[in-house]
Amino acid sequence: MRISALAAAAGLPVATVKFYLREGLLHAGAATSATQATYDDTHLRRLRLIRALTGPVGLSVQQARTILDLVDEPGDDLYATLGRAVSALPPQTAPAPADAPDPYPHARAALEALGQVYDPRFAAVAQLETALAAAEDAGMPISRDRLIAYGRQLHALAAYDLGHLPDEPRAAVEYTVLGTALYEPVILALRRLAHQDVAARRMS
Amino acid sequence: MRISALAAAAGLPVATVKFYLREGLLHAGAATSATQATYDDTHLRRLRLIRALTGPVGLSVQQARTILDLVDEPGDDLYATLGRAVSALPPQTAPAPADAPDPYPHARAALEALGQVYDPRFAAVAQLETALAAAEDAGMPISRDRLIAYGRQLHALAAYDLGHLPDEPRAAVEYTVLGTALYEPVILALRRLAHQDVAARRMS
Structure with a gap:
C-alpha cells in the first residue's frame, strides 16, 4: 500500500508516519x-506498536525507541531482554544509591514471604517498595496474610501470561511490553468490578 | 496533644493542619x-487519611472532600456509598452521553462473559471499556479465554478484600477507598514480579 493508505489504516497523519x-x-x-515506496502489514503492525507505546502506555518517542530497539534486537538472553523492556515502562523509579545497605526493606520482606527471588536491580522492586510504604504510611499496611493471598492470585495470573508467550523472540518482546502495560488498566478495572459484584451479592 | 505535636506526628506542616x-x-x-486546643488519635487518623488522598492517591483537596463527606455520613445504603466513594477515585472517566444506546460495548460483553452485573453508571465500567479498546487498538485484544482467567483470579482477590471489610460504616468507607487506591500499585508491582519469578523458573 502507499504511505497515505498506511497512515489511514494506522489512524495516524501522513506527517507522523x-x-x-x-x-x-x-x-x-x-x-x-525515485519518490514512492510501498508498505505492507509489517509496517502497519509496527505503527500500531509505536502508537500504543506513545499513546496509552504514555512513553516519549525517545523512551519508545528503547523498547523498539529491544524488539528489533532481542539478543541471545531473552529473559534479560524482557526484564529490560519491562523496566523501561512506567512508572519510572529512581535507582537506589549503590551504597545503600538495604534500599527496599518492605519489598525484600514481601518477596521473602512469597518465596520469590529478590533482585534490587529489577525496577518493579522499587515500585513495590513505594507502594507498600505508601499503604503503611496511610495506616493501612499490607498484612502478611493479605500479601500471601494477593501473591497467590497474581502468580496464577502471571503464569497464564507467560504460558502464552510467543516463541519468536521479537514477538515475545512485543507481547511482554504490551501485555504488561495495556493489560494493567484492564486488571485494575476488573478488580473494581469484581468488588462491586461481590458486594452486590453480599450487601444488597 | 497540641497542634504542633499533631502536625509532627502526621508529618505535615502546622500551617497545613x-x-x-x-x-x-x-x-x-x-x-x-481561648487560643488553644488539644487533639487526639482521631485527629491523627484523619490527617493520615487526608494525606493519603491528596498524596499517593492523587486527589485535589476538593476531590478529597467528596470522599471525606462519604466517610463522615455513610448513610443507610452502605453499598451505594461505597460505589460512590470508589467512583470518586482516579482515573476520572467522562460519563457516557445519556442517549448513547450502547456506550460501553467491550465492557458489556466482558461482564456478560464473566457472569457479572453490567451497570453503565458505575465508573469502573467506563474504565474497563477504555482499557479493552486500547488493547484491541494495539492489536492485542483480550481473548475470551484470558478474560475468564483474569476474571477468576481477580474475583478471588476481591472476595478477600470484601471479607475484610470493617463492620463499622465509616471505617468501611475508609477501608474501601484506601484499599482500592493504595493497593492497586501493590497489585501491579506484584504482577510484574510474579512475571519475573515465573520467567526465571522457565527460562533461565
Whole structure:
C-alpha cells in the first residue's frame, strides 16, 4: 500500500508516519520509483506498536525507541531482554544509591514471604517498595496474610501470561511490553468490578 | 496533644493542619483555653487519611472532600456509598452521553462473559471499556479465554478484600477507598514480579 493508505489504516497523519521513517522507528518501504515506496502489514503492525507505546502506555518517542530497539534486537538472553523492556515502562523509579545497605526493606520482606527471588536491580522492586510504604504510611499496611493471598492470585495470573508467550523472540518482546502495560488498566478495572459484584451479592 | 505535636506526628506542616481545620476537613480539637486546643488519635487518623488522598492517591483537596463527606455520613445504603466513594477515585472517566444506546460495548460483553452485573453508571465500567479498546487498538485484544482467567483470579482477590471489610460504616468507607487506591500499585508491582519469578523458573 502507499504511505497515505498506511497512515489511514494506522489512524495516524501522513506527517507522523514520515517522522517515524526519518527517525528510523519505522523501517523503509520497498521503493517503487525515485519518490514512492510501498508498505505492507509489517509496517502497519509496527505503527500500531509505536502508537500504543506513545499513546496509552504514555512513553516519549525517545523512551519508545528503547523498547523498539529491544524488539528489533532481542539478543541471545531473552529473559534479560524482557526484564529490560519491562523496566523501561512506567512508572519510572529512581535507582537506589549503590551504597545503600538495604534500599527496599518492605519489598525484600514481601518477596521473602512469597518465596520469590529478590533482585534490587529489577525496577518493579522499587515500585513495590513505594507502594507498600505508601499503604503503611496511610495506616493501612499490607498484612502478611493479605500479601500471601494477593501473591497467590497474581502468580496464577502471571503464569497464564507467560504460558502464552510467543516463541519468536521479537514477538515475545512485543507481547511482554504490551501485555504488561495495556493489560494493567484492564486488571485494575476488573478488580473494581469484581468488588462491586461481590458486594452486590453480599450487601444488597 | 497540641497542634504542633499533631502536625509532627502526621508529618505535615502546622500551617497545613490549620488549613484543614479552617476548611472543615479536620474536626476541631477540644478547647483548653481561648487560643488553644488539644487533639487526639482521631485527629491523627484523619490527617493520615487526608494525606493519603491528596498524596499517593492523587486527589485535589476538593476531590478529597467528596470522599471525606462519604466517610463522615455513610448513610443507610452502605453499598451505594461505597460505589460512590470508589467512583470518586482516579482515573476520572467522562460519563457516557445519556442517549448513547450502547456506550460501553467491550465492557458489556466482558461482564456478560464473566457472569457479572453490567451497570453503565458505575465508573469502573467506563474504565474497563477504555482499557479493552486500547488493547484491541494495539492489536492485542483480550481473548475470551484470558478474560475468564483474569476474571477468576481477580474475583478471588476481591472476595478477600470484601471479607475484610470493617463492620463499622465509616471505617468501611475508609477501608474501601484506601484499599482500592493504595493497593492497586501493590497489585501491579506484584504482577510484574510474579512475571519475573515465573520467567526465571522457565527460562533461565
